[in-house]
Amino acid sequence: xxxxxxxxxxxxxxxxxxxxxxxxxxxxxxxxxxxxxxxxxxxxxxxxxxxxxxxxxxxxxxxxxxxxxxxxxxxxxxxxxxxxxxxxxxxxxxxxxxxxxxxxxxxxxxxxxxxxxxxxxxxxxxxxxxxxxxxxxxxxxxxxxxxxxxxxxxxxxxxxxxxxxxxxxxxxxxxxxxxxxxxxxxxxxxxxxxxxxxxxxxxxxxxxxxxxxxxxxxxxxxxxxxxxxxxxxxxxxxxxxxxxxxxxxxxxxxxxxxxxxxxxxxxxxxxxxxxxxxxxxxxxxx
Amino acid sequence: xxxxxxxxxxxxxxxxxxxxxxxxxxxxxxxxxxxxxxxxxxxxxxxxxxxxxxxxxxxxxxxxxxxxxxxxxxxxxxxxxxxxxxxxxxxxxxxxx
Ligand SMILES: [Fe+2]
Numbered sequence: 452x453x454x455x456x457x458x459x460x461x462x463x464x465x466x467x468x469x470x471x472x473x474x475x476x477x478x479x480x481x482x483x484x485x486x487x488x489x490x491x492x493x494x495x496x497x498x499x500x501x502x503x504x505x506x507x508x509x510x511x512x513x514x515x516x517x518x519x520x521x522x523x524x525x526x527x528x529x530x531x532x533x534x535x536x537x538x539x540x541x542x543x544x545x546x547x548x549x550x551x552x553x554x555x556x557x558x559x560x561x562x563x564x565x566x567x568x569x570x571x572x573x574x575x576x577x578x579x580x581x582x583x584x585x586x587x588x589x590x591x592x593x594x595x596x597x598x599x600x601x602x603x604x605x606x607x608x609x610x611x612x613x614x615x616x617x618x619x620x621x622x623x624x625x626x627x628x629x630x631x632x633x634x635x636x637x638x639x640x641x642x643x644x645x646x647x648x649x650x651x652x653x654x655x656x657x658x659x660x661x662x663x664x665x666x667x668x669x670x671x672x673x674x675x676x677x678x679x680x681x682x683x684x685x686x687x688x689x690x691x692x693x694x695x696x697x698x699x700x701x702x703x704x705x706x707x708x709x710x711x712x713x714x715x716x717x718x719x720x721x722x723x724x725x726x727x728x729x730x731x732x733x734x735x736x737x
Numbered sequence: 738x739x740x741x742x743x744x745x746x747x748x749x750x751x752x753x754x755x756x757x758x759x760x761x762x763x764x765x766x767x768x769x770x771x772x773x774x775x776x777x778x779x780x781x782x783x784x785x786x787x788x789x790x791x792x793x794x795x796x797x798x799x800x801x802x803x804x805x806x807x808x809x810x811x812x813x814x815x816x817x818x819x820x821x822x823x824x825x826x827x828x829x830x831x832x833x834x
Contacts, residue, residue: 702808702811703766703808703809703810703811704805704808704809705766705769705770705810708773708801708805709801709804709805709808710804711800711801713804714804717804717807717808720808721807721815724808724811724814725814734811735810735811736810
């Protein structure tokens, strides 16, 4: 389970976000993917182009507002988000937040609701409503994804469009090692879910660019306000993430005492372990 | 009014762990984690596919034991964990909390 080459290869062959489609230009964005310097640009014909070390051409796909690439040979397409094709939704490219933490830590933090009242105080959570009610978290074998459902939490201001406190219901999905999709109660349309994603670009094992993206039913709020609201949330997370010890995500919980409130994190880490997705992980507790 | 936690809060449960278990690394790990939680513990059976672990302590802490074991050490894959009441003898059961 811990063979080094197998483990390196497993994550190398995945797709990662490397920039916004809307920001592609001829000069290119100088960035990195898992330690390798890359350039994300478009060519003379306007085609997206990702170039790795020594000018080698890397695979490219355009999806969900972002340019995706891989250092290896992806065996699967980028995961599907059916809501991205649903009419009436607004798609929001939030932009990038650089965080000095493991890409896996960034995803784990996104999956954790227990921090809401303490980190996003009076926005996504508030005291005394700090209790995490029981929910379900599992690795779904049919789709090979992590899913957490029936996650309920009291939120003073669940979204930019929310006008007062509501109990919000969440579903979380992890379809790729550094990507998560959050489905959240949609106040204007009770039968639909708002979609907020976290696409994480692993720059190094302890450094990442976080690219949130949203597909919302919200015709009222100005685009800049939607972006600012989400950026504020992620900047609050950044200060927590950059202070976590150890930097890498432990796949052995031996130094912690996880509880049932951490069930999504446990399911995520079991899934990472099962697939040898260990770039950014710490294998032995210390 | 002061809430006093005493032995009446304690329950006994048998935890059945199934998976690809490397017991050479998992059993010491289990021992440490249960000790950290202050649980009484007796291993009733252990092979590389199944561990039967008898635990005694407050239910909330036994629950944390289950959550920790679900992930376990890196060379262990836990498929499922089941819990059931049991009447095991605990030679080293804690008498104070
Ligand atoms: Fe957060």
